[in-house]
Amino acid sequence: MAKKSTKVQSLRPEPTATLSRKSATKSPSKTNGSGTKPSHGKARGSEGKSAGSKPKVEEAVVNWYDHPEWYELGFLKETPKEAKFLEAVFKKHVKFPVTRVLEVGCGSGRLVREMARRGYETTGLDLNSEALKYCKKKLQEDGCHADLVKGDMTDFWFGKPFDAAFNAINTFRHLETEEAAVKHLECIASNLKTGGVFVLSLHLIPHDGDLWGTERWSAKGDGVAIRYALTVLDCDIETRIERLRITMNVEQDGRVSRLSDEIRLRLYNVDQLKSLLAKMKQFELVGVYDFWFDIQQRQRLSRNSCDTVLVLKKL
Ligand SMILES: C[S@@+](CC[C@H](N)C(=O)[O-])C[C@H]1O[C@@H](n2cnc3c(N)ncnc32)[C@H](O)[C@@H]1O
Numbered sequence: 147m148a149k150k151s152t153k154v155q156s157l158r159p160e161p162t163a164t165l166s167r168k169s170a171t172k173s174p175s176k177t178n179g180s181g182t183k184p185s186h187g188k189a190r191g192s193e194g195k196s197a198g199s200k201p202k203v204e205e206a207v208v209n210w211y212d213h214p215e216w217y218e219l220g221f222l223k224e225t226p227k228e229a230k231f232l233e234a235v236f237k238k239h240v241k242f243p244v245t246r247v248l249e250v251g252c253g254s255g256r257l258v259r260e261m262a263r264r265g266y267e268t269t270g271l272d273l274n275s276e277a278l279k280y281c282k283k284k285l286q287e288d289g290c291h292a293d294l295v296k297g298d299m300t301d302f303w304f305g306k307p308f309d310a311a312f313n314a315i316n317t318f319r320h321l322e323t324e325e326a327a328v329k330h331l332e333c334i335a336s337n338l339k340t341g342g343v344f345v346l347s348l349h350l351i352p353h354d355g356d357l358w359g360t361e362r363w364s365a366k367g368d369g370v371a372i373r374y375a376l377t378v379l380d381c382d383i384e385t386r387i388e389r390l391r392i393t394m395n396v397e398q399d400g401r402v403s404r405l406s407d408e409i410r411l412r413l414y415n416v417d418q419l420k421s422l423l424a425k426m427k428q429f430e431l432v433g434v435y436d437f438w439f440d441i442q443q444r445q446r447l448s449r450n451s452c453d454t455v456l457v458l459k460k461l
Contacts (some may be wrong), residue, residue, distance in 0.1 A: 203402045210392050210407040214254030214280035219365045220374050221315070222256055224439075228314065229260040231439035231455075232345060236310055238441060239343050239432050239457050244309040248337065250299040250330070251317035255281025258292045268292040271302060300329040304337050311338055312345040319348055319411040322387060327412070327422055335428035338460040344429065346456045347437065351415045353449040357381045357388070370398040379408065386413040416451050426458075433457035 210217055236244035245267055252258045252270030254277050262268045262285060270292055272278055278294045285292055295302070299313070300321065311334050321327045334344050351357065360377040373395040380389040393406045414422075423431060434445045437453035445451065 203404050205404045205406075208405045208407055209274075210394070210405075210409065211253060211274045212276045213394070213405065214274075214277045215367075216370075216372055216394055216396055216405070217277075218254040218256045219367045219370070219372055220363060222367075223365065225256045225260050227439050228257060229264060231435070231441060232257075232261070232310070232312060233264070234441035235343060235345055235433065235457055239459060240310065241341055242309065242339075244342075246306075246309045248304070248308040248311040250302075250311065250313050250334070251320070252281065252294075253277045253317075255284065255292070255294070257312070257314060258294075259284055259288060259290060262290040262292040263288060269295065269304065269308070271295045271297050271299060273298060300326050300333060302333050302337065307339040307342070308337055309339055309342045310345070311342070312347075314347050316348050316411060318346055319414070320409075322410060322412050324422065328425060331422075331426050331429070335426070335460055340460055342460050343432070344456075344458040344460070346458065348414065348419075348454060348456075350419060350451045350454050351413055352452045353415070355452065357383075370396060372396050381413070383413065386418070387411070388413055416447055416449055419454075420447065423456075423458075428461055429458040430461055431456060432459045 247261055247266045248269045248271065249258050250271050252272050253274065255270050258268050258270035258281060270281060273296065275296060278296055282294055318327070318330065321330055338344060358378050358381060360375055362373065362375045364371070364373045375393045377391045378388055379391050388411050390409050390411065391406055392409060393404060396403045396405065423429070434447050435441070435443065435455040436445050437455065439455070445454070447454070
């Protein structure tokens with residue numbers, strides 16, 4: 147059970163091929179022209195009103211994670227592939243059958259639901275009530291079950307250890323300090339069986355990587371089309387914090403809404419990641435992969451590492 151629930155701000159995820167600096171399409175200027183973040187959910191008015199049938203664009207600043215259905219649409223396509231990869235990891239790196247799994251920072255629960263559908267006894271933990279509410283509703287629609295817990299991924303204890311745990315698409319980078327990252331890994335270790343694995347996906351800064359850029363992608367769902375843009379507003383290698391703006395252009399029922407949010411993520415290069423892992427005597431690094439989620443394609447942690455998936459075995 148989660149012992150504590152503290153407020154945390156949203157984060158930005160990483161779909162299989164997005165948020166890679168290598169794929170950045172545009173380099174914004176270093177200055178952040180956006181000013182401070184207006185209050186959540188407050189409409190800022192409209193733009194783009196023109197003659198003819200062009201719809202009015204409603205603009206609002208929101209918490210991205212408070213809109214789980216729109217958040218997850220951008221990542222749904224890749225979800226079965228990620229789940230299949232997790233199963234391949236279990237098979238390859240765990241000596242006992244994996245039946246009980248935990249996702250930390252599960253958000254809308256796209257992976258929680260997929261793992262539950264595949265028959266795993268699944269638990270999801272997140273700080274965001276809206277995301278958990280949405281996940282519960284979708285599980286009911288699917289006729290599946292998972293345990294959902296509101297809690298902080300730096301402070302939780304479930305009492306019964308899991309066979310495997312995972313932390314997807316940069317959620318880990320929401321932890322802005324080394325102390326928080328260590329606490330998270332310690333919590334994972336205390337909630338895992340010996341020989342169980344923790345699968346951690348995060349973006350690393352490659353040594354020649356472009357720190358600035360905008361990543362764009364789009365997705366269509368039931369009566370809705372969304373264009374996403376993720377722009378680096380500020381990137382400080384001293385404090386190791388990057389600030390990003392996520393914009394969702396949502397077209398639904400003939401209306402267009404442009405929602406935006408700002409998120410902060412901790413930066414890691416390979417040496418910083420290795421230095422963190424060296425502190426964690428409870429884990430052995432048994433596999434490195436990338437965001438292609440291909441179990442046949444083992445990687446090495448190197449100065450060129452970018453979108454990285456670590457498999458850490460609990461000792
Ligand atoms: C990028 S989303 C990822 C959601 C999901 N894992 C996925 O792959 O779609 C990150 C999630 O982490 C949650 N989060 C951020 N910091 C957290 C913390 N300290 N404890 C628990 N959840 C946290 C956010 O509420 C958000 O739902």
